[in-house]
Amino acid sequence: MTGTPHLGLNGPLGRDNWPIAAAMINFAGSTMNGAGVQDQTAEQWARTLGQVRDAGFRHLDPTDSWLRVADLSPERRAEFAAVVEDHDLAMVSLSTARRSVVDPEHGDEYLEYSHRVLDVAAELGIGTVSFGLFRALTPEQQQALWFWTVQGAEDPDDDGVRRTAVERIRELGEHAESIGVHVSLEMYEDTYIGTADGAVSFVRDVDHPHVGLNPDLGNIVRLHRPVESWQDMVKKTVPYANYWHVKNYYRAEDATTGAVMTIPSPMEFGVINYRDAVAFAIESGYRGAFCVEHYGGDGLSVSATNRDYLRRILPAEVPA
Amino acid sequence: MTGTPHLGLNGPLGRDNWPIAAAMINFAGSTMNGAGVQDQTAEQWARTLGQVRDAGFRHLDPTDSWLRVADLSPERRAEFAAVVEDHDLAMVSLSTARRSVVDPEHGDEYLEYSHRVLDVAAELGIGTVSFGLFRALTPEQQQALWFWTVQGAEDPDDDGVRRTAVERIRELGEHAESIGVHVSLEMYEDTYIGTADGAVSFVRDVDHPHVGLNPDLGNIVRLHRPVESWQDMVKKTVPYANYWHVKNYYRAEDATTGAVMTIPSPMEFGVINYRDAVAFAIESGYRGAFCVEHYGGDGLSVSATNRDYLRRILPAEVPA
Amino acid sequence: MTGTPHLGLNGPLGRDNWPIAAAMINFAGSTMNGAGVQDQTAEQWARTLGQVRDAGFRHLDPTDSWLRVADLSPERRAEFAAVVEDHDLAMVSLSTARRSVVDPEHGDEYLEYSHRVLDVAAELGIGTVSFGLFRALTPEQQQALWFWTVQGAEDPDDDGVRRTAVERIRELGEHAESIGVHVSLEMYEDTYIGTADGAVSFVRDVDHPHVGLNPDLGNIVRLHRPVESWQDMVKKTVPYANYWHVKNYYRAEDATTGAVMTIPSPMEFGVINYRDAVAFAIESGYRGAFCVEHYGGDGLSVSATNRDYLRRILPAEVPA
Numbered sequence: 001m002t003g004t005p006h007l008g009l010n011g012p013l014g015r016d017n018w019p020i021a022a023a024m025i026n027f028a029g030s031t032m033n034g035a036g037v038q039d040q041t042a043e044q045w046a047r048t049l050g051q052v053r054d055a056g057f058r059h060l061d062p063t064d065s066w067l068r069v070a071d072l073s074p075e076r077r078a079e080f081a082a083v084v085e086d087h088d089l090a091m092v093s094l095s096t097a098r099r100s101v102v103d104p105e106h107g108d109e110y111l112e113y114s115h116r117v118l119d120v121a122a123e124l125g126i127g128t129v130s131f132g133l134f135r136a137l138t139p140e141q142q143q144a145l146w147f148w149t150v151q152g153a154e155d156p157d158d159d160g161v162r163r164t165a166v167e168r169i170r171e172l173g174e175h176a177e178s179i180g181v182h183v184s185l186e187m188y189e190d191t192y193i194g195t196a197d198g199a200v201s202f203v204r205d206v207d208h209p210h211v212g213l214n215p216d217l218g219n220i221v222r223l224h225r226p227v228e229s230w231q232d233m234v235k236k237t238v239p240y241a242n243y244w245h246v247k248n249y250y251r252a253e254d255a256t257t258g259a260v261m262t263i264p265s266p267m268e269f270g271v272i273n274y275r276d277a278v279a280f281a282i283e284s285g286y287r288g289a290f291c292v293e294h295y296g297g298d299g300l301s302v303s304a305t306n307r308d309y310l311r312r313i314l315p316a317e318v319p320a
Numbered sequence: 321m322t323g324t325p326h327l328g329l330n331g332p333l334g335r336d337n338w339p340i341a342a343a344m345i346n347f348a349g350s351t352m353n354g355a356g357v358q359d360q361t362a363e364q365w366a367r368t369l370g371q372v373r374d375a376g377f378r379h380l381d382p383t384d385s386w387l388r389v390a391d392l393s394p395e396r397r398a399e400f401a402a403v404v405e406d407h408d409l410a411m412v413s414l415s416t417a418r419r420s421v422v423d424p425e426h427g428d429e430y431l432e433y434s435h436r437v438l439d440v441a442a443e444l445g446i447g448t449v450s451f452g453l454f455r456a457l458t459p460e461q462q463q464a465l466w467f468w469t470v471q472g473a474e475d476p477d478d479d480g481v482r483r484t485a486v487e488r489i490r491e492l493g494e495h496a497e498s499i500g501v502h503v504s505l506e507m508y509e510d511t512y513i514g515t516a517d518g519a520v521s522f523v524r525d526v527d528h529p530h531v532g533l534n535p536d537l538g539n540i541v542r543l544h545r546p547v548e549s550w551q552d553m554v555k556k557t558v559p560y561a562n563y564w565h566v567k568n569y570y571r572a573e574d575a576t577t578g579a580v581m582t583i584p585s586p587m588e589f590g591v592i593n594y595r596d597a598v599a600f601a602i603e604s605g606y607r608g609a610f611c612v613e614h615y616g617g618d619g620l621s622v623s624a625t626n627r628d629y630l631r632r633i634l635p636a637e638v639p640a
Numbered sequence: 641m642t643g644t645p646h647l648g649l650n651g652p653l654g655r656d657n658w659p660i661a662a663a664m665i666n667f668a669g670s671t672m673n674g675a676g677v678q679d680q681t682a683e684q685w686a687r688t689l690g691q692v693r694d695a696g697f698r699h700l701d702p703t704d705s706w707l708r709v710a711d712l713s714p715e716r717r718a719e720f721a722a723v724v725e726d727h728d729l730a731m732v733s734l735s736t737a738r739r740s741v742v743d744p745e746h747g748d749e750y751l752e753y754s755h756r757v758l759d760v761a762a763e764l765g766i767g768t769v770s771f772g773l774f775r776a777l778t779p780e781q782q783q784a785l786w787f788w789t790v791q792g793a794e795d796p797d798d799d800g801v802r803r804t805a806v807e808r809i810r811e812l813g814e815h816a817e818s819i820g821v822h823v824s825l826e827m828y829e830d831t832y833i834g835t836a837d838g839a840v841s842f843v844r845d846v847d848h849p850h851v852g853l854n855p856d857l858g859n860i861v862r863l864h865r866p867v868e869s870w871q872d873m874v875k876k877t878v879p880y881a882n883y884w885h886v887k888n889y890y891r892a893e894d895a896t897t898g899a900v901m902t903i904p905s906p907m908e909f910g911v912i913n914y915r916d917a918v919a920f921a922i923e924s925g926y927r928g929a930f931c932v933e934h935y936g937g938d939g940l941s942v943s944a945t946n947r948d949y950l951r952r953i954l955p956a957e958v959p960a
Binding site: 568570571572573574575576579581583588589590591592593594595596629632633 | 691780781783784785786787789790791864890892901902903905906936937938939940941942945
């Protein structure tokens with residue numbers, strides 16, 4: 001049974017106060033001027049977070065493709081936390097990316113990193129940490145305009161590797177529980193958490209109350225291949241969700257020729273009906289935070305547009 | 321000469337009060353939980369209409385793909401009307417879908433149904449009823465993400481069938497006139513009302529003051545094949561329009577290779593310039609209601625966005 | 641070194657007062673009723689400018705594909721200027737289109753026209769005039785839904801012609817300087833100003849302080865062929881920019897098959913991240929006006945949406 005992470009709220013949850021975090025995936029790990037974010041000064045971080053605040057956000061997911069908070073020294077981490085607070089931003093969740101605990105080369109290292117992330121999350125009062133089994137982009141993916149149009153790494157069809165993945169995630173869940181944090185597993189194609197059935201089966205095998213799913217439907221519907229219907233994915237995965245990366249895509253599909261083309265879209269306009277998906281999730285008991293994402297173009301502005309849309313369709317108030 | 325249906329208004333028509341109805345096509349005849357709308361309780365209807373009202377609508381087209389009002393018992397119909405009124409919504413128009421009066425199998429039945437719909441419209445104070453010659457989706461269309469990318473049923477190239485269609489629609493027009501209702505004919509590909517010329521020729525053959533066109537341009541521009549320019553369709557059909565389903569599509573078309581891809585879009589952003597189309601229609605005397613539609617994704621939210629856009633581009637006031 | 645055109649402002653520049661002009665490219669040279677704009681009455685012009693004002697614009701680029709202000713008689717030009725003023729609109733820039741000074745047939749004529757445009761700009765208080773080397777659409781382009789999906793005219797790989805282009809543009813720059821106007825050169829595929837490197841090389845060869853670039857990135861990213869990354873184009877061209885046509889496109893690109901499809905998009909939603917591009921430009925010293933464009937569909941409404949987006953991402957205030 002998936003538990004509910006704390007959101008840092010008092011009183012009833014509703015459209016006005018539901019935590020909706022800005023993902024930082026639209027901010028690269030280095031800027032157009034080439035500077036690395038990990039080594040930026042507090043003033044430079046402030047410039048980025050000032051933009052996030054200016055776009056109307058009150059919550060932030062310090063995604064590790066932008067900044068590895070867990071790899072900062074304690075002093076630098078305190079500096080970062082101060083900048084976040086100065087901008088009236090709160091962190092209720094933290095997402096990692098491309099740090100699979102069963103990465104063939106770096107799995108052990110990433111497991112260790114993942115434990116470190118959990119400790120740092122607890123230190124910073126962050127209730128949810130998102131992990132995934134997706135791996136580094138291949139050189140071909142890095143050169144593509146849209147990396148998801150090139151085949152990436154695939155989790156092997158190997159029971160032993162899958163068992164290791166399940167055990168390592170359970171180990172993270174146990175650690176998380178001991179410090180009051182929840183683990184969420186991001187749905188991502190060609191991993192053990194890459195289909196609705198695969199994701200559900202995986203989280204059931206992990207079988208830990210502090211481990212749930214992050215049903216990132218956008219990761220799937222953007223693929224240039226036949227995909228599961230988003231309705232089926234919602235029905236199957238949402239009952240296990242404890243965090244949710246929400247983003248959307250235009251999906252052109254010619255059912256006569258089989259041609260498929262996708263383009264990143266605002267949440268309101270894409271193929272996934274988030275009005276229905278979110279309503280169904282809340283009926284199913286979902287009380288986790290949201291993280292609005294958008295790849296391609298002005299991700300921060302579209303994320304802000306997504307946040308405003310999400311507030312419009314959330315219920316005025318739900319039972320705690 | 322196409323007459324003008326009543327809109328239930330006093331005083332001059334303009335952007336603030338022009339009736340813009342929410343289509344209910346984005347609400348399926350059954351919900352994600354599988355319940356049929358026809359058998360829902362008043363409380364369940366209220367939940368749906370509450371969403372429509374929450375999205376800012378004051379007008380509703382109770383499209384029969386969602387709920388067949390004409391097939392409710394008088395008691396249930398009164399219940400439904402009460403829910404509509406409770407939500408401060410008004411019904412000035414009603415659209416039917418896939419009930420062609422020349423359907424090869426069900427034409428007689430659908431003609432009878434169409435007469436029943438007219439009587440119910442009059443009973444409920446609805447001034448316009450939209451009929452079409454398009455038929456049930458084929459199994460291949462039902463499985464497609466976008467049904468219009470698969471060839472559907474086609475009206476036969478048969479003068480006798482066309483003559484029957486004209487006569488049955490005229491019969492509906494006569495009935496409509498006798499009870500103060502107007503009939504609008506929806507443009508839809510591969511039917512006798514499937515091109516601008518075909519639609520105009522058809523409505524002229526019907527030749528009844530209570531029968532006009534519903535120039536649903538979106539039905540045409542979304543097709544993955546060469547299509548008439550929307551400008552030509554507007555110029556030809558709008559002078560006969562008495563109701564208007566408005567929706568829009570992104571249309572990618574490579575004029576070198578001939579490739580075409582379409583995706584549902586907000587009205588403001590798609591290939592049809594509704595600013596010009598609506599201005600031309602009003603100059604040509606159009607004073608009917610609008611029905612904002614959107615298939616795919618969150619249809620209700622996009623319909624609301626479409627409504628706000630339409631109010632922005634409507635004139636502040638037009639002569640009655 | 642590219643100079644900065646006057647914007648007609650007092651005090652510091654920022655998101656509230658930065659001139660953002662409506663392009664008139666979305667208004668054809670003739671209306672849906674067939675009337676030519678060049679011969680319209682002041683009342684008819686007023687009807688168009690009333691729409692521009694109603695869409696919230698305070699600045700106008702009287703693009704010559706809509707109206708050739710420089711070809712009006714002095715009396716008619718005064719009439720036009722009065723209509724502009726009546727609508728509380730200001731003109732800080734004027735764009736020409738398809739009047740290349742090295743057009744094989746009309747180059748001499750267009751050079752003369754360009755000089756006339758400069759004089760008229762000075763007369764009307766317009767600080768920036770945009771010229772380009774792109775030529776008339778071919779018949780195949782005119783029939784296409786999106787003209788950029790058909791190969792158009794190409795500047796010849798001929799040093800003599802290029803030298804003539806450089807000299808004629810320098811001649812225009814000298815004229816412009818003498819009357820207090822700046823010349824901006826629009827980036828457009830298959831011309832000498834058709835790639836980032838080509839544009840920079842061209843403007844450096846012109847080498848005149850009153851001649852800069854108009855890095856119209858949208859012209860490039862919409863092409864159905866491999867294109868430079870917008871980031872590279874921004875980095876290279878923006879330091880030479882003195883005016884900026886901004887517009888955006890959805891760009892679907894399958895990196896496995898090589899298929900490309902583009903669709904006009906609102907600035908916020910397309911592939912170019914204007915938040916980053918504009919921030920980089922301002923850091924690099926850009927202080928020119930913006931011209932919001934949109935082809936296809938309701939260009940005026942999308943241009944207004946683009947303007948509002950641009951104001952949101954501009955800094956509150958920059959040093960003069």
